[in-house]
Amino acid sequence: MKIIALDSSGLVASVAVLEDGTLLAEYSVNYKKTHSQTLLPMLDEIVRMTELDKSSIDAIAVAAGPGSFTGLRIGSATAKGLGLALGKPIIEVPTLAGMAYNMPYTSGLVCPVMDARRQQVYNGIYKFDGAVLKTIIDQRPIAAADLIRELNEMDPELTRAGVIFLGDGSYVVEPYAKENLKIPFSFAPAHLARQRAGAVGALAMQLFKQGKYVRAEEHAPIYLRKSQAEQERERALGNQNTEC
Amino acid sequence: MAHTDILAIESSCDETAAAVVRDGREVLSNVIYTQIAMHTVYGGVVPELASRAHIEKINYVVQKALDDAGKTLDDIDAVAVTYGPGLVGALLVGVAEAKAIAWAADKPLIGVHHIEGHICANYIEHPDLKPPYLGLIVSGGHTHLIIVEDWAKFRILGRTVDDAAGEAFDKVARAIGLGYPGGPKIDKVSKEGNPNAIVFPKAKVNGSEYNFSFSGLKSAVLNYFNHAQMTGEEVNKADLAASFQKCVVDVLCEHTVQAAKEHDIKEVALAGGVASNSALRAGLAEACEKNGLHLFVPSPVYCTDNAVMIGVAAFHEYEAGTRSGWDLNAVPNLKLGER
Numbered sequence: 119m120k121i122i123a124l125d126s127s128g129l130v131a132s133v134a135v136l137e138d139g140t141l142l143a144e145y146s147v148n149y150k151k152t153h154s155q156t157l158l159p160m161l162d163e164i165v166r167m168t169e170l171d172k173s174s175i176d177a178i179a180v181a182a183g184p185g186s187f188t189g190l191r192i193g194s195a196t197a198k199g200l201g202l203a204l205g206k207p208i209i210e211v212p213t214l215a216g217m218a219y220n221m222p223y224t225s226g227l228v229c230p231v232m233d234a235r236r237q238q239v240y241n242g243i244y245k246f247d248g249a250v251l252k253t254i255i256d257q258r259p260i261a262a263a264d265l266i267r268e269l270n271e272m273d274p275e276l277t278r279a280g281v282i283f284l285g286d287g288s289y290v291v292e293p294y295a296k297e298n299l300k301i302p303f304s305f306a307p308a309h310l311a312r313q314r315a316g317a318v319g320a321l322a323m324q325l326f327k328q329g330k331y332v333r334a335e336e337h338a339p340i341y342l343r344k345s346q347a348e349q350e351r352e353r354a355l356g357n358q359n360t361e362c
Numbered sequence: 363m364a365h366t367d368i369l370a371i372e373s374s375c376d377e378t379a380a381a382v383v384r385d386g387r388e389v390l391s392n393v394i395y396t397q398i399a400m401h402t403v404y405g406g407v408v409p410e411l412a413s414r415a416h417i418e419k420i421n422y423v424v425q426k427a428l429d430d431a432g433k434t435l436d437d438i439d440a441v442a443v444t445y446g447p448g449l450v451g452a453l454l455v456g457v458a459e460a461k462a463i464a465w466a467a468d469k470p471l472i473g474v475h476h477i478e479g480h481i482c483a484n485y486i487e488h489p490d491l492k493p494p495y496l497g498l499i500v501s502g503g504h505t506h507l508i509i510v511e512d513w514a515k516f517r518i519l520g521r522t523v524d525d526a527a528g529e530a531f532d533k534v535a536r537a538i539g540l541g542y543p544g545g546p547k548i549d550k551v552s553k554e555g556n557p558n559a560i561v562f563p564k565a566k567v568n569g570s571e572y573n574f575s576f577s578g579l580k581s582a583v584l585n586y587f588n589h590a591q592m593t594g595e596e597v598n599k600a601d602l603a604a605s606f607q608k609c610v611v612d613v614l615c616e617h618t619v620q621a622a623k624e625h626d627i628k629e630v631a632l633a634g635g636v637a638s639n640s641a642l643r644a645g646l647a648e649a650c651e652k653n654g655l656h657l658f659v660p661s662p663v664y665c666t667d668n669a670v671m672i673g674v675a676a677f678h679e680y681e682a683g684t685r686s687g688w689d690l691n692a693v694p695n696l697k698l699g700e701r
Contacts, residue, residue: 154454158461158688172466187410188451191417195455198421199462203435335421338414345410351403 119176119326122161122200123319126153126193127185127213128232128286133161134315135168136323142168144316153192161196175204177331179322181313182210183340184240184257185232190339201334208337209322209330214242214257216318217285220310222249226279226302229269231287234259239287240342241265245276251321259342262287262294270300277301284311366680367431369438369463370673371424373456374448374476375503376407378419380427381669382438386677389486391430392663392670395419398543405542406532413451420459427669435467442676445473445686446696447503453692461688472676473686476667477504477698478516480633482678483664483671488631491658496627498618500642501634502528502545506698507572507617509625513678516699519621520572527610528636530576534606537584538599548603549639555600557608557641560586564613572617579609604641611642615649622655631658638662 123134131153132146143164147156165172180197183190201208217230224246231239242257254276260268269281280302283291288305295303305311325331344352365384372379376397382390397415401407428434443460446453457473464471481497493513499506505522525533528545535544540551562582565575583606590597618630630650636642643659650657664671684701 152691154457154691155689158458158465162465162688172468187413188454191413191451191455192458194417195420195458196462198417199459200466202421202424202459203463203466335425338418341414345408345414347404347408347411 119323120174121177121179121209121319121322122175123179123315123322124157124161124193124197125181125213125216125313125315125318126157126189127181127183128189128313130313131156131160132313132315133157133164134319135164135170136316136319141316141319142170144314146312146314148312153189157192157196172204175206177207177209177322177326179209179211179319180337181213181216181318182337183213184259184342185213187341190341194337194339198334198337201337206334207331208334209325210332210337210340211318211322211325212242212257212340213313214240215244215251215253216321217313218242218244219251219317219321220284220314221282221306222246222251224282227254227277227281229281229283230285231265231283231291232285233287233290237262237290239265239290241287257342262291265291266294266298270298280304282306286312366439366677367433367437368440368442368673368676368680369424369427370442370474370669370676371456371460372444372479372667372669372672373416373420374444374446374453375667376401376412377667378416378423379667379669380424381673382427382431382433383670383673383677386674387485387489389670390433391427392668393423393427393430394668395423402542405536407449409449409451412449413455416452416455420455424459424463435463435469438467438469440470440472440676440680442472442474442672444476444479444672445690446476446693448476448694450692450694453694457690457692461690465688471686471690472679472684473690474672474675474679475696475698477506478514479671479675481508481510481631482675483633483660484631484658485674486664486670487660488658491629491631494627495629495631496618496622496625497631497633498614498646499634500527500614500632500636502526502532504634505574505576507621508698509627510631514682514684518698520570520574520617522574522576523567523569524575524577525580527574527576527614530580530610531636533580534583534603538587538602540599540603545636545639548607549641551600552604552607552641555598555602555604557604559598559601560605562605562609564609572621574613574617576610579606607641611645614642615645618646619649619653619655622653628654629656629658633660633665635666637665
């Protein structure tokens, strides 16, 4: 089974090709250049390098969200275009689970964090049983301060081996952790600390075997947040209702 | 003779559209999913919501365009997409989708300028229209007076220095309580009004004598309306709308006729969403008739945003050898004639 994997949810653009248990190629760029200009040329490069026959691809995996709204849509539209042209399904990998999958065999909690601005992060809390990823708390937006409080209040059985943070939200969380976190914590090293399409693809292999995939036309990003216009409108309508 | 069939995608604003066009003339399919209803409650296009709707609908729209044309990707010679100008998030959906389709299907990719598309909409129904001719593009985002020197060569004579004409329609309609989208609402209510009831001042515009300005006119209309409301005068909205509309139509017609005379051009093509406005169609037809000019106007369905026009423009670019790379990006403020 062959999979193309894409992650453009954050600053990193990352693409990979996997065949069963093998990562054939992976290309990641963490540089301020728009994903629209980098993602497809990167994919083209690794497909040519591995002399891959595009029609032999079985599915397209994509980091489906959360993340930068525009970044997510570039990844999603690319995946959908590939799915349409190749007639293949899309495996939607939750961005934070994909990031956590960088760190199998970790004994402590794995806590990926993405900068969601205004001292908030997108985060999920995960634990590994060997190479098997278990979701303790599903991905959501949360204030950095609240995340630290939540970790402090968790079952000591879960937090005994500490927690490791990764992702571009580490800078947001770090001062709060230093100030208040009562369990041992650390930050992932450079090569594991960001989105990687290899991890997205490897997790996608497992999801695919569980039948968790969608038709390309059905896929849309998981934003986890409404647009500002919708939020403002709901607030306005809410205010009206309380006045009535 | 072998045909050239182009799959075209357009997502620059609030319509998700795809089409298959043969040889730049023949429409094999034309699929448009409009988001107008979704944006109406906000009184205008919300860019983030537009982008979200595009990504949800795009594969259905593209697949339907292929199915309606009775084609598979194997039959397609090139994939074309609008890459600017427009809303960046909205454009990016179509651009990423088109790139991925072209790449996966091993087809050439052609990035198309949205305004070039609007002008080319005229070729669908008017096979006798050939460059050089004068183009007037009027929409919610653009107001351009251009000379089409060759199939894929344009010279801008004048453009709006502030609001686009369609934008002024939307803003005036919203302010006087007609709702969104403003163009069709003003068009409709104006039919019951007197276009000579109120005389608004004409704007003086810096730069090219063919430039337009609609911001001052819009303010004049709003001031008139607000003043009347404050003093408790009853405003005849039909008269107000008709007088405003006449002002817009007059300046568009005057500039077009003057440019045709100066450049000794006998053919004029109208394009863009506002080209479906009945007063503009009638006004320009009358002005052209009076001055011995031949006017071309697309059917309303090809005036508002659609992918057929992108497929037509792409055909001429394809013939000229234009090909885009896999790094094609959305360019929200893309200028006409730039690549």
